[in-house]
Amino acid sequence: MKDFPEDSVGLVTPQSIHFDQPLTLASGRVIKEYDLVIETYGELNANASNAILICHALSGHHHAAGFHEGDHKPGWWDSAIGPGKAIDTRRFFVVSLNNLGGCHGTTGPNSLNPETGQPYGPDFPIVTVADWVQSQARLADHLGINKWAAVVGGSLGGMQALQWSIDFPDRLHHCVIIAAAPKLSTQNIAFNEVARQAITKDPQFHDGRYYDKEVVPKTGLMLARMVGHITYLSEDGMREKFGRELRSGKLSFDFNPQFEIETYLQYQGERFSTAFDANTYLLMTKALDYFDPAAEFDNNLAEALKQVQCEYFVASFTTDWRFSPERSREIVDALIEAGKKVTYTEIQAAHGHDAFLIPIPRYMEVFGAYMNRIANSLEKNHAR
Numbered sequence: 001m002k003d004f005p006e007d008s009v010g011l012v013t014p015q016s017i018h019f020d021q022p023l024t025l026a027s028g029r030v031i032k033e034y035d036l037v038i039e040t041y042g043e044l045n046a047n048a049s050n051a052i053l054i055c056h057a058l059s060g061h062h063h064a065a066g067f068h069e070g071d072h073k074p075g076w077w078d079s080a081i082g083p084g085k086a087i088d089t090r091r092f093f094v095v096s097l098n099n100l101g102g103c104h105g106t107t108g109p110n111s112l113n114p115e116t117g118q119p120y121g122p123d124f125p126i127v128t129v130a131d132w133v134q135s136q137a138r139l140a141d142h143l144g145i146n147k148w149a150a151v152v153g154g155s156l157g158g159m160q161a162l163q164w165s166i167d168f169p170d171r172l173h174h175c176v177i178i179a180a181a182p183k184l185s186t187q188n189i190a191f192n193e194v195a196r197q198a199i200t201k202d203p204q205f206h207d208g209r210y211y212d213k214e215v216v217p218k219t220g221l222m223l224a225r226m227v228g229h230i231t232y233l234s235e236d237g238m239r240e241k242f243g244r245e246l247r248s249g250k251l252s253f254d255f256n257p258q259f260e261i262e263t264y265l266q267y268q269g270e271r272f273s274t275a276f277d278a279n280t281y282l283l284m285t286k287a288l289d290y291f292d293p294a295a296e297f298d299n300n301l302a303e304a305l306k307q308v309q310c311e312y313f314v315a316s317f318t319t320d321w322r323f324s325p326e327r328s329r330e331i332v333d334a335l336i337e338a339g340k341k342v343t344y345t346e347i348q349a350a351h352g353h354d355a356f357l358i359p360i361p362r363y364m365e366v367f368g369a370y371m372n373r374i375a376n377s378l379e380k381n382h383a384r
Contacts, residue, residue: 009065011068012075019034036098037106040096049149053152054152056099059281086364101287109279111124120279150175155178156287159291179323181327182292183291188322189289221281223269225269246259314344315356317346
């Protein structure tokens with residue numbers, strides 16, 4: 001692909017960064033060495049003050065914007081990152097990474113364990129959001145970034161942004177939390193457990209050592225993705241997009257897919273089952289389940305936020321029932337109680353949880369306005 005849209009960052013190449021310093025995890029286990037795969041867009045300014053960190057959601061990765069050689073599909077958040085977009089790469093230096101435990105080049109279950117020469121598989125330790133933030137802080141050190149202009153994320157990425165503001169209050173100016181929650185609801189934990197059971201009960205799972213058998217628990221991954229995908233959509237959105245349309249126009253009176261929604265879910269599951277690692281999926285859902293920064297503060301989120309120094313932008317979507325607006329308002333209320341600066345927007349959208357990935361005009365307008373304010377502040381300070 002040679003011709004890119006004017007508002008695209010164009011052709012991008014991932015980088016792999018090796019870290020030799022051992023990382024002690026919340027579980028007490030230690031990762032002695034690891035690689036983080038990242039992509040960057042835009043240019044870092046002279047005083048390294050214009051850097052933005054992008055934190056990905058459950059099945060995300062480092063490829064957030066632009067295009068890879070030979071691939072016509074843009075990054076997962078290309079709608080928001082690029083010249084003139086909400087996160088304007090003419091003004092910001094944007095860093096996007098694949099988290100520890102991932103399956104897109106960063107050290108994870110499908111990586112070789114240097115001690116055994118075999119894939120880690122189920123021996124890879126469970127990681128938490130706080131562990132990811134620690135590794136991201138080391139990444140910032142490596143890149144020469146002492147303080148992020150903003151840490152930005154949607155869904156599980158928004159949880160990482162919130163954790164950043166608590167764990168490293170002096171290392172970010174702004175925290176952008178989109179379609180997230182201060183902790184998972186019981187219902188959300190239940191959905192994650194159904195997904196994990198689908199994977200681990202697949203005959204091809206082999207207790208997580210399916211690499212040795214040269215197979216993948218494809219059926220389990222498909223089911224996990226199908227269940228997850230249902231929770232990412234809204235009822236209105238599903239009705240509008242699929243209704244009760246029949247593939248052939250009439251009932252076939254058998255158990256093959258007949259409704260358009262059935263075909264869509266099977267397609268999404270099939271595609272995911274060949275592109276994502278099952279052990280990584282298990283790890284990511286556990287990181288979601290364990291996230292609860294208020295737990296160390298007697299379950300008082302306002303107390304957990306007492307020492308934060310940054311400003312916040314929090315956004316939610318009206319039909320998102322997985323991370324509903326009520327959950328975002330819990331974060332906002334705690335910030336207000338703690339006396340912190342916060343901007344909150346609730347966007348009308350029919351897309352459910354997936355709305356945070358979609359360039360809904362009002363969403364991009366408000367998000368872009370906040371990011372523009374950050375850029376203006378940086379440039380004003382630079383001019384002094």
